Amino acid sequence: MDLPGRKKKILQAIIRTYLETGEPVGSRTISKYTDLHLSSATIRNEMSDLEEMGLIVQPHTSAGRIPTDRGYRMYVDELLEGKNQEVEEMKSLLLEHEDHLENLLKQAAKLLANNTNYASLISMPTISGNKIKFIQLSQVDRNHILAVIVIEGNLVRNSMIEVDEALDSEALLKLNMLLNSALDGLAVENISLGLIAAIKKQAGIHSELVSHVMDAAAEAIRTDGRPEIYTSGADNIFKYPELAEQSMASQIIGDFEEKKVLGNIVQNTLADSGGKEGIQVYIGDEVPASARGMEECSVVTTTYDLGGGMKGTIGIVGPKRMDYDKVVDALKTVMHQLEDYYKK
Amino acid sequence: MDLPGRKKKILQAIIRTYLETGEPVGSRTISKYTDLHLSSATIRNEMSDLEEMGLIVQPHTSAGRIPTDRGYRMYVDELLEGKNQEVEEMKSLLLEHEDHLENLLKQAAKLLANNTNYASLISMPTISGNKIKFIQLSQVDRNHILAVIVIEGNLVRNSMIEVDEALDSEALLKLNMLLNSALDGLAVENISLGLIAAIKKQAGIHSELVSHVMDAAAEAIRTDGRPEIYTSGADNIFKYPELAEQSMASQIIGDFEEKKVLGNIVQNTLADSGGKEGIQVYIGDEVPASARGMEECSVVTTTYDLGGGMKGTIGIVGPKRMDYDKVVDALKTVMHQLEDYYKK
DNA sequence: GTTAGCACTCAAACGGTATGAGTGCTAACA
């Protein structure tokens, strides 16, 4: 759809002011707000047209207009122009020294929420390759063997395996060598049943132990399939009346705690990370994964890439009338900082 | 304070009905509800007395009475009697097979929230002894050494250490033996500076590596100091009008996401785990740790003990007019199951 | 000590009346 310039400007003006005030905007307001120097009557005519096109609606007969989902869509796709606001502070604020990726991400989420006044989410990176780098079995006590598995990107998983009796250190050494030489450099999802059988055979009496280790490896993927998600600022939704209403808030809060819906959003973002400059904007019903209760929200996400195939999602959840410019800027800032910080 | 029997019964009746309805209860209601066969006028006189004692109040002149914090306190301390409700379902429901403690706890939290219709919290157990059971360094690649530390109770921590150049396998073996013999069985908080210096000395050129390992061990305690907390059913608060009100809800949700306040509650519970049968009830202002926004809530907690010095907290957050009987039952049920399950 | 009766209070619900923001339409104007 291509709008004539004037309608474009008017739509832009309507949405801009609506973003600020959250209240239906009338023709008179626009008449004064724009530099078009048109009377309110003329604006009314144009508005009438825009309404016919499905870009704006009146909540009731004698009210001003508010954007529809399609209206927002057009705004985001065509009328958005970096306003270069002061997300400056973030640039300096972010990332006091933090060793653990987990804490770094939590901090980033908090920062994002505080600076935008929306709710933020951030997922632990998944590893695309899933190559196994190192495996080690250790005897911890008589009945327990600890399996440590290091995956490309230095992610560590461990699994405590219960055994009937202790292995002697020689057998342990052998098993370790066997596992390492068989699995080193292999992508976890490529481990075939045949390979497992072969290893088991070589392991002889310890075949049961081996299958436990394989289970742990499989689990390492499984937890990557539903990556950990950290959130912050869920309470920010109460700042926006259209979300603060009980049934709405209840559902959103539920989603944020349950994390199932958020997981879907993350999956979606990682899957179709096309979008303008890698930014995804979901408006209202566009929010993926039949997210009950998210109909009144917009979700903006992007993917960060820590190298080594480690990719995660950061995102913002807020009312449809969110400050898209600011949010996009903030996301980009955090994304870049995250990437720089980790690569250094 | 000791109340005469009749006043006791009346107070109990008032609170009971208020817990159910959430609305101020009048004299006529009580007159019919109790088996005392007293007229509403008599009840009114008694009520007037109870009000003078600070156990109940009227929200406004011509309204019924609602309990004060002190009223609730008395109810909980003296008038509560196990009603043995149907928390039956929980007994069968709980705990489908789960290997990971983390998942087990998450599941328990969810169950608790679903069955009570309040918000639940559950903390990862802290380890009181903190005895080190096993340490192992492994060369993962040229520049990384993985330190795995197993603590009594089979909790595993790992820390990736960056090094300038690879150690030969003999040196690694030596270091491992050195660390194990020096630290095995030692409580982490008992590691003295002197001991560290001694180990460093013996480690010779690898002293730097050793200090990294010690840091990781220290970190293992640190994260235990602020244990992970899982929550569920925070959205349940919207079921209770007195909590669903915006400013209130916003703060509670904030607390649940931030987890700082919850952490204080957990600390508190672990500290003074006295209480009737180990159950702690905090009513309104009694909630520990200057919990902003929790004034309208009651918090019921207890401590679970997985053996081996591993203790954690489970709790329920709800409106003051919560069904204390049911909540106490539910907490006990989950606590016992948790303990049984883990010990088996 | 208990109860019936009565006057009184007050939140909440109800209904009618402004108020005002905003519209659509028409007719005049450039």
Added chain:
DNA sequence: TGTTAGCACTCATACCGTTTGAGTGCTAAC
């Protein structure tokens, strides 16, 4: 033909007085 002023109309919201009903305190009688 596009723009504008003017006017009648709509409708959510606020305001105000009235009614309703639940509940109280007090008093007098049992």
